[in-house]
Amino acid sequence: MSLLTIAASGMQSQSQQLDAIANNIANVNTVGYASVNPTFADNLTQVYGQPLPVQGLPDRQTPAGLWLGTGAHAVFNHANFALGSDKTTQNPLDMAIVGDGFFTVALSTGQVGYTRAGNFIASHDAKTGKTYLALPDGTRVLSQSGQPLDLTGIAVNTLRVAPDGTLSGTTMNGVPVQIGTLGLAYIAHPGSALYSVGDSVYALNPGYRATTNATPGAPPSLFGQVHGFMLEQSNVSLTEQMTQLVATQQAYEMSSTAVSIANKMMGLENQLR
Template identity: 35%
Template sequence: MKALSIAATGMNAQQQNLEVIANNIANINTTGYKRARAEFSDLIYQTERAQGVPSRANQAIVPEGALIGLGVQTAAVRNLHIQGPLTQTGNDFDLALVGRGWFQIQTPDGQTAYTRAGAFNTNAQGQLVTLDGYTVVPGVTIPPNATSVDVSATGQVMVTIGNDTVPQQVGQLTITNFINEAGLEPQGDNLFKQTPASGDPIVGAPGDAGFGEIKQRYLEASNVDPVKEITDLISAQRAYEMNSKIIQAADEMASTVSKNLR
């Protein structure tokens, strides 16, 4: 009985959907997190009767066929790169992106990763780094005697040293865009990696055409909507229950047939 295997694919799909929702809720307070959504597609169809062919030799064409679907599968888990709300922190090294763009981060293996989480700090050498100590690209070094740090909306890093009244520029931040942000591969630690699906990074200065701007002393919060996640959770739970009832019904029908054959 195909209903058993069909309902089993439905239960498996809803279980994966639940895992995606659980991860969204777990990261509801993660800086720069982008909620994910499970996308599904139907499986191949089994033809019981073909349409568009004669019912018998030299007879009329069958207008409709009988095709039985064999279930569902998870086609993709899509990260929705929608702007999250901004949270004011007052920290000079907290930077939020307003609009499109990604900060560039150099990982310990020399690769470039990308993030929306601008919770930065300085290391012992004064370099601008992430919370895990990864260097921000292009490199920016804050002098040890700097009394104030200001980052403009266009990415210019200005510092005031000692008793100077005129700030001086110590760096220029750039950001990247991708033609297909959904193709980026999440790596954990708020980092994403370029893939063939995302396309090559397009580097530009904040505020350029097609690029977002930087807002200092703010962080971009997670774009997870708690109300929507709870709604999706209830929907997934109900769908799982309905598939389990189909399995129960199919099992009872098979049991009835088996008893009648004895």
Template identity: 30%
Template sequence: MQALYIASTGMAAQERNVEVLSNNIANMRTTGFKRQRAEFQDLLYQTYRRAGAATSDTGTQVPVGIEIGSGVQVAATSRLMSQGSVAPTEQSLDLAISGEGFFMIELPDGETAYTRDGTFQRDANGQLVTTEGYAVQPGIIIPQDATSVSISRDGLVEAYINDATTPVQLGQIQLARFANKAGLESMGENLFRETPASGEAQIGAADADGMGHLMQGYLESANVNAVTEMADLIAAQRAYEMNARVISGADQMLQAAAQVR
């Protein structure tokens, strides 16, 4: 009975949906995390009678055909890149982006990754790095004797050296944006990788040419809404249960057919 296989695809799709939702909920406190959404599409149809088929020699046609679908599948897990809320941290090297853009990070193999997580620190050489020790691009070196580091809206990094009365410019943090930021590939560690779907990175200064501005001493929270995720989770569970009931009902029909004498 085809209903068994159709309902099994529904259960498999909702299982994948629950996995996506559980990952969203697990990352509610992950800085810069962007939630995902499972998107579904129906599978191929078996046509028993085509719409418009002739029913007589005089040209009459069937207004509606007979098509039976074969189930559902997960077509994509879209990443929703909406802005998360920002919260103060009282750490001078923490940065949040308000608006478009990603921080550029150099990985150990020389590849450039992108992130919305602005949890930055200084390493032993004074270089601005992520929590994993990856260098922020372009490289910013903060001297050991630097005090009162300030980062402006447009990413200009300044600091007072020793007892100097005027600040010294240490560099400028730049941002990257993409034509299709939802097409970025997730790498883990709050990092994304450029793909053909995302398009090439467009690099520029913050607070200019459509780029967002930087907020020193703030971090961007995950854009996960707990109430929405729980509501979606309940809906997915109920859809899974209904597909399981279809399998149970089809099994009972097959059992009744097998008992006919």
């Protein structure tokens, strides 16, 4: 029975790994996408005891008793925030951070979201008549003060960004203006601190915090430099993912074979008289 349980656990774990690999491959061309790798942990371990005189022998290097594993399970999808390559574009709304910082955005839940994807658009709000800097789905990009960046009246093709995130442009009447400063954030250990909310946007897990460019005393170098007319590409390595795909498929097949063998062994056991 333990063989069947362990093999089934292996199939489930490898299936989750395959899902992650497939998702990574599907997003190989997604701007600012961070590849994902599931983290696995042991299931409960069965321990069979030994007679007391055997325990505590001076030369014994392993714990007393027989320790048998019961498989593994996925506990966390770990995002890899290694920097992707940068691609030059012709769009003044395209921006990339060269460094470890994140753009900040306003999530529908009221939380602050974090993203490396700088493929921004000018989103018009029909209710207010205002135009905001936003992600392609309309999620608004935040300024250093935590407010949506207002582009109302700005000729979008004149928009420029300084390395510190300061935005400037020209009005429809040709008047140069300072629009504001992008809200930038630095997050230590982002692979553990952040969870995905979709479309390369992340939110903070409980117990973690972000340092922003509005934090007093925070060094500007912490957030990297913002470059206009540029996008950070996905950090997915297609070669690595295809290699993992083959290895994971083979592991899945081995677990499937183990299930079949366990089934045959149990059948033989049932036939014993």
